[in-house]
Amino acid sequence: xxxxxxxxxxxxxxxxxxxxxxxxxxxxxxxxxxxxxxxxxxxxxxxxxxxxxxxxxxxxxxxxxxxxxxxxxxxxxxxxxxxxxxxxxxxxxxxxxxxxxxxxxxxxxxxxxxxxxxxxxxxxxxxxxxxxxxxxxxxxxxxxxxxxxxxxxxxxxxxxxx
Amino acid sequence: xxxxxxxxxxxxxxxxxxxxxxxxxxxxxxxxxxxxxxxxxxxxxxxxxxxxxxxxxxxxxxxxxxxxxxxxxxxxxxxxxxxxxxxxxxxxxxxxxxxxxxxxxxxxxxxxxxxxxxxxxxxxxxxxxxxxxxxxxxxxxxxxxxxxxxxxxxxxxxxxxxxxxxxxxxxxxxxxxxxxxxxxxxxxxxxxxxxxxxxxxxxxxxxxxxxxxxxxxxxxxxxxxxxxxxxxxxxxxxxxxxxxxxxxxxxxxxxxxxxxxxxxxxxxxxxxxxxxxxxxxxxxxxxxxxxxxxxxxxxxxxxxxxxxxxxxxxxxxxxxxxxxxxxxxxxxxxx
Numbered sequence: 001x002x003x004x005x006x007x008x009x010x011x012x013x014x015x016x017x018x019x020x021x022x023x024x025x026x027x028x029x030x031x032x033x034x035x036x037x038x039x040x041x042x043x044x045x046x047x048x049x050x051x052x053x054x055x056x057x058x059x060x061x062x063x064x065x066x067x068x069x070x071x072x073x074x075x076x077x078x079x080x081x082x083x084x085x086x087x088x089x090x091x092x093x094x095x096x097x098x099x100x101x102x103x104x105x106x107x108x109x110x111x112x113x114x115x116x117x118x119x120x121x122x123x124x125x126x127x128x129x130x131x132x133x134x135x136x137x138x139x140x141x142x143x144x145x146x147x148x149x150x151x152x153x154x155x156x157x158x159x160x161x162x
Numbered sequence: 163x164x165x166x167x168x169x170x171x172x173x174x175x176x177x178x179x180x181x182x183x184x185x186x187x188x189x190x191x192x193x194x195x196x197x198x199x200x201x202x203x204x205x206x207x208x209x210x211x212x213x214x215x216x217x218x219x220x221x222x223x224x225x226x227x228x229x230x231x232x233x234x235x236x237x238x239x240x241x242x243x244x245x246x247x248x249x250x251x252x253x254x255x256x257x258x259x260x261x262x263x264x265x266x267x268x269x270x271x272x273x274x275x276x277x278x279x280x281x282x283x284x285x286x287x288x289x290x291x292x293x294x295x296x297x298x299x300x301x302x303x304x305x306x307x308x309x310x311x312x313x314x315x316x317x318x319x320x321x322x323x324x325x326x327x328x329x330x331x332x333x334x335x336x337x338x339x340x341x342x343x344x345x346x347x348x349x350x351x352x353x354x355x356x357x358x359x360x361x362x363x364x365x366x367x368x369x370x371x372x373x374x375x376x377x378x379x380x381x382x383x384x385x386x387x388x389x390x391x392x393x394x395x396x397x398x399x400x401x402x403x404x405x406x407x408x409x410x411x412x413x414x415x416x417x418x419x420x421x422x423x424x425x426x427x428x429x430x431x432x433x434x435x436x437x438x439x440x441x442x443x444x445x446x447x448x449x450x451x452x453x454x455x456x457x458x459x460x461x462x463x464x465x466x467x468x469x470x471x472x473x474x475x476x477x478x479x480x481x482x483x484x485x486x487x488x489x490x491x492x493x494x495x496x497x
Contacts, residue, residue, distance in 0.1 A: 084303035088337030097411035098285035
């Protein structure tokens, strides 16, 4: 919802803190989440994720959450889905050139980023989206990748020690 | 080197093109936009290029700007390179996905295109075919990064090897006149980080605003990493200026400019004079490397505007020859 999404951006700092805390709890349970990946339970899990993020951010389920580097604003709401905005068409009142009733998503992202402690990550160029993962769970992917990274690190340590 | 032998490239240069050489040698550069024809006749393109050719270091071939359908940038570049011109291929992410774009980059470089301008593109809703499917697979910044990878690392986005990389000078657009104003210089920094070597800005009608932008740009040292060409263009009348201000998002025209136009006896002539005055002021701003003239439907004025602004004065060593080839008022192919 537009109103909720703008409220989130205005409170980007609080959401950043909330995000860090929940991420810690979430990642503690990585083995559980990674276990769901590619099982029949993935679909209901993805539906819950889509519902939560839909209410808060108008999430479009691109499969790769970048909220922490885009001022807690889901930039998939940009009509051009620009990953490195804003474009040059922002109206003088800060509204979108394509949808004049909506604030430019990237103007919002920039204002959110200024409120966040790690907000300047918005200055790093983002790589193109992988459309092969459209509609899939970003959380499960994050967990699986995180777990694999940790296992790799453990393996490397073991190899280094032997 | 296994590059195209006909185009030797200077050390430290990305391309063999004239635009890069003019800019790197510290000369004030002039580029202009070609009005693409709604026709399949090559003569229509050549006619448009001819009126710009006297003063331009490169001619921009727009890619369905404003999401309106015209002859493609690739088509125009094919014609212009064949005729010996130095075009800037514009690539908009609106109409093609990453597979098509990377193929076009190789094809363009093979034809002798030395400059590519990376754009996200206007939304399809603004053009003559609002029912079209918008692509936006990449955006301007990731497009820059993609082409830089093709050129410098000789790989496609997938990592697959390219045997002869495209030696192109990479450009992007910038708009200092659109919100969020304090973010605009940082966005330029982002584009430079992704590979932009030159930028062409949106129309500038507010020199004070440009000065403020350039002050931040200089503080960040961006003018040393990227050549900045400021967009200019003559306004045909006060009515046209008001229409542009109301209907073209991203173009900022202050009241002072519109009042000056409205108060003039010959508004068209005044529009031209405003453009000349703007160029003279813009030239004095430290960090500006050139101007990009977008004289939509007034292309025949470009040569006069540039010569009258005096930005190329230092290049003239034979005033008599310059006088002989000066355009006359009657030469008006648009009428």
